[in-house]
Each structure stands twice: as structure tokens, then as C-alpha cells.
Amino acid sequence: FLLWISFRGLRRWRRNTYRRQALRELADIDRAGPGAAAGIPVLLKRAALSAWTRPEVARLSGPEWHQFLDRTAGTDRFRAGGAGALMDRLAYAGRAGMAVSADEFRQLHGAAEFWLKNHRPEATAP
Numbered sequence: 215f216l217l218w219i220s221f222r223g224l225r226r227w228r229r230n231t232y233r234r235q236a237l238r239e240l241a242d243i244d245r246a247g248p249g250a251a252a253g254i255p256v257l258l259k260r261a262a263l264s265a266w267t268r269p270e271v272a273r274l275s276g277p278e279w280h281q282f283l284d285r286t287a288g289t290d291r292f293r294a295g296g297a298g299a300l301m302d303r304l305a306y307a308g309r310a311g312m313a314v315s316a317d318e319f320r321q322l323h324g325a326a327e328f329w330l331k332n333h334r335p336e337a338t339a340p
Contacts, residue, residue: 232264244323251304254322258283281293295325
């Protein structure tokens, strides 16, 4: 029984390597501050591509991407919470849109951290 539990624990730990790495990178972005906010959407997409197949995730953008993030982590921080709009602004608004306030950065960072810690790859993409 202990061997079986150990095997399952090791397998889960290995499956979540991408998650631990992404959380470390998010901590680096946090230390860098609001000027590094543009790295958060990229980090989330990369983490999602590690947990789901490319056809499920790569094509997602805008509202579909926000819905995916919310559904897979059981939250509404990206659609209703405003983090999705911040990500779109960072991704599509050019240099002018890359400036975020400290409050916006905290909101986006918090949503990203929540998603990284709570998403479940068992949740299927649309």
C-alpha cells in the first residue's frame, strides 16, 4: 500500500513540474514589478500548453481564452474579474498598453497565481 501511495505521489509531483516552474517565474515577475506585467499572459499560455494539448489551447484568445482560464480553475477572475481585459491590453495595445498601475498588476498577478495553483487539467477545453 505504501509503495502504491509513493508511486502515485511521485507521478503527481512529476506531472506538476510545469506548475512549480510557472509559479517560480511568476514570483520573478512579481519581484520585477508592474513593468514586467506583459510576461504574465505569456506565462499562462505556456503553462496551459504544458497541461493540455496544443489543439485545445493554442488557438484560444480573447473571450474564449478568458473562459478557458476561468472554467479550468473554477473562478471568474478573468472574464468578470477584469484580469482578462488587462491581459488583452498587455497583449494587443502595443507599448502604450503595457503600462499597468500597481493595483492592476496586483489584480493580474493574483488571478494568474490563483489559476496556476488551482487549474485542473482534467477540465476539458471548449
